Amino acid sequence: GQNIDQPTEMTATEGAIVQINCTYQTSGFYGLSWYQQHDGGAPTFLSYNALDGLEEKGRFSSFLSRSDSYGYLLLQELQMKDSASYFCAARRRALTFGSGTRLQVQP
Amino acid sequence: EAQVTQNPRYLITVTGKKLTVTCSQNMNHEYMSWYRQDPGLGLRQIYYSMNVEVTDKGDVPEGYKVSRKEKRNFPLILESPSPNQTSLYFCASSLSSQGTYEQYFGPGTRLTVT
Numbered sequence: 001g002q003n004i005d006q007p008t009e010m011t012a013t014e015g016a017i018v019q020i021n022c023t024y025q026t027s028g029f030y031g032l033s034w035y036q037q038h039d040g041g042a043p044t045f046l047s048y049n050a051l052d053g054l055e056e057k058g059r060f061s062s063f064l065s066r067s068d069s070y071g072y073l074l075l076q077e078l079q080m081k082d083s084a085s086y087f088c089a090a091r092r093r094a095l096t097f098g099s100g101t102r103l104q105v106q107p
Numbered sequence: 108e109a110q111v112t113q114n115p116r117y118l119i120t121v122t123g124k125k126l127t128v129t130c131s132q133n134m135n136h137e138y139m140s141w142y143r144q145d146p147g148l149g150l151r152q153i154y155y156s157m158n159v160e161v162t163d164k165g166d167v168p169e170g171y172k173v174s175r176k177e178k179r180n181f182p183l184i185l186e187s188p189s190p191n192q193t194s195l196y197f198c199a200s201s202l203s204s205q206g207t208y209e210q211y212f213g214p215g216t217r218l219t220v221t
Contacts (some may be wrong), residue, residue, distance in 0.1 A: 033208045042212035099149040
């Protein structure tokens with residue numbers, strides 16, 4: 001993705017917690033979105049942070065630090081169905097996606 | 108049901124044969140966009156439209172055209188497809204240009220150009 005960095009792959013165990021980090025370049029930055037995409041499916045919106053801090057949505061939380069140009073997606077109580085690719089996307093005039101993190105949840 | 112639809116879902120074509128991929132949304136969204144997805148490159152924006160008759164280039168517009176004559180439709184046109192346009196294409200929409208952080212994606216169109 002354009003000036004957006006996130007890990008390529010991560011593996012975690014069912015029931016555990018995983019944190020997917022994302023760094024971005026700040027020019028024209030408004031906020032950070034997160035999307036989930038299962039194999040063969042379309043991306044679906046998970047969360048958005050416009051301000052610093054933590055946004056909690058059930059098992060998923062997202063965090064933003066504008067001063068550090070950094071955010072993360074936190075997935076708790078991992079389930080097998082959470083195996084998917086996760087994209088952070090920087091909202092500027094348009095939405096610029098990172099290359100995605102492929103998360104594999106193992107039993 | 109609120110949705111974004113794309114047609115066709117799969118297409119195999121030959122170099123140079125003009126094609127159009129249609130996109131339609133029934134949510135009265137102002138903003139629509141086209142992306143291509145290639146392994147290891149994530150989603151890259153091709154074109155977007157803030158409203159009817161308003162379109163703008165994204166990051167990878169070369170070889171593509173779009174039009175936005177009606178609010179609900181945003182077709183992607185490949186005038187002379189080439190093999191490097193083989194990809195998975197997604198159309199997306201959001202309520203407004205202020206709400207682009209939350210986009211609704213169509214099911215995707217897998218295009219192969221031989």
